[in-house]
Amino acid sequence: MPRQAIPLTDTKxxxxxxKNERYRVSDAGGLLLEVMPSGSKIWRYRYQLHGVRQAPLxxxxxxxxxxxxxxKQRDEWAELVARGESPKRAVQAAKAEKRNTVAAFAEGWLAEQLEGKSTSYQKTMRRVMEKDVLPWLGGMPLTEVKPGDVLELCDRIKSRGSPKMALQTRNVVKRMYDYAIARRMVENNPAAALVARFIATEESRTRALSGDEVGKVLRAIYASDIRRALKLALHLLVITMVRKTELTEGKWEEIDLEGGVWxxxxxxxxxxxxHRVYxxxxxxxxxxxxxxxxxxxxxxxPSTRGSDDRPISGSTLNQAVRALSLDVQHFVLHDFRRTASTHLHEMGHPSDAIEKAxxxxIVGIKGVYNRAQYADQRKVIMQAWADFVQAQIEGAKVTPLFKTA
Known part of the structure; x- marks a missing residue:
């Protein structure tokens, strides 16, 4: 009958x-403590699987x-052995799982998601991942992320005044985990447990400024102490009808002032x-x-920070407007485009030409028919809109716009 090992204690x-050679002392149930010549002590587990002695773990x-x-670890592995399962494989699977972090998985997922997509879509996705998701969740194993971790991430984004970005981030994480579930990498989606409306309301904006509000906004901009270049930028954003980054990243090589096109x-x-702007x-x-x-x-x-020649950031105009005390409710810069469309339609200008501007x-045959006519109509539209905007500003008899403020 084999001799029973005497259980170890911390004192023992x-x-x-x-000693000169390493040696082992037993606890019980296959648990060993190996004492090295250096004095270090290492726990190991010795076991048999299907009657065959295995190398210690x-x-x-x-x-x-x-x-x-x-x-505790010995007991967990002993349960696997009792079921005929290999604890060594369980250890290897656990190591592989830890190596499969959110950052490692996201790299492959993002590469597949971005293939063939537009430049703006790629920029948005990379920004969401690199600015928020990876710094907060990137080092965690993919299987260990809980709904509370995603919620905490969203709360951090909301705390900087970006509830819509928080919702967008939740949606990106949800899509990534849906992809992981489909490939049997994980079983649960931690982002799916978060109800979208509790993060932010993803509603389509319908805000269009009235003529009076257009005047109020631009008068407040020109009366403020923000840099002259930013005042001109905001005015240009209104009358050119372009998107914010299309304006802020604009280069002089794109503009032909003599020909009147951008x-x-x-x-x-x-x-x-x-896209051509008349x-x-x-x-x-x-x-x-x-x-x-x-x-x-x-x-x-150009940015006023640093020595490199680079444009202002996309958030600079938002920050400039937020610093103003505007008497205009629920207004964001992107509303300028919808505002232009609304008033131009009310003026009776052709819808297709407005859409092109x-x-x-424009889908179907109308999208390619008579481009020259669209060009002529768009020139009329752009001048009519700029005149309308100027009339709203001058309605208050303010200082002429093109003088240095």
């Missing part, structure tokens, strides 16, 4: 001295892993199609003043 373990060093913790290349457009008289005057303010920069709106796609 501390009394174990190193390492649990870890003592005292980092206590006697109680080592016994050609935005496809890689800077939302739908990856080039410049009104007011837009030309604003650009002439900006040319002097920009100096030797390649950009319409906004760089919206």
């Amino acid at each position: 373990i501390r009394a174990l001295k190193p 390492t649990i870890g060093p003592y005292p980092e892993i206590s006697l109680a913790a080592a016994r 050609d935005i290349p496809a890689e800077r457009m939302k739908k990856d199609r080039p 410049l009104s008289r007011q837009a030309k005057e604003l650009l002439l003043e900006l040319r002097a303010l920009a100096g030797h920069s390649a950009y319409l709106f 906004l760089a919206h796609k």
Whole structure:
């Protein structure tokens, strides 16, 4: 009959001295403590599977892993052995799972998601992942992320005043985990447990400013103490009807003041199609003043930070407007495009030409028919809109717009 091992105690373990050769002392149930010549002590588990003795499994060093913790691990592995399962495979699976972090998985998922997508979509997705998801969740194993972790991430984003970005981030995480579930990488989606309406309301915006509100906004901008270049930028954003980043990342090489056109290349457009803006008289005057303010920069709106020639960030105009005390409710910069469309339709201008001026796609044969006519109509539209905007500002008899503020 085999001799029963005498259970170890912490006192006995501390009394174990190193020898010239490493040696082992047994606890019970296959748990061993190996004492190395250096004096370090390592927990190991010895077992048989299907009647065959297996190589010992390492649990870890003592005292980092206590006697109680080592016994707990031994018991978990002994249960696997009793079911005829290999604890070694369980250890290997656990290691593989830890290597499969959110960051590691996201790299492959993102590469597949971005393939063939527009430049703007790729920028948005990378921003969501690199700015928020990966710094917060990237180091966690994919299977260990809980709904509370995703909620905490969303709360952090909301705390900086970006509830819609928090909702967008939740949606991106949800899509990533749906992909992981389909490939049997995980069983549960931690983002799916978060009800979208409790993060933010993803509603389509229908806000269009009235003529009076357009005047109020621009008068407040010109009366403020923000930089002159930003005042001109916000005015241009209104009358050119372009998107914010299409304006802030604009380059002088894209603009032909003499010809009265601004050609935005496809890689800077939302739908990856080039877009031509027909410049009104007011837009030309604003650009002439900006040319002097920009100096030797390649950009319409060069950053004032650092020595590199780069444009202002996409958030600069938002920050400038937030700093104003505007008597206009529930207004964001993107509402300018909807505002232009609303008033131009009310003026009776052709809908297709307005859509083209906004760089919206016109489906069907109408989208390719008589482009020259659209060009002529768009020139009329852009001048009519700039005149309308100027009339709203001058309705309060303010200082002429094109004087240095």
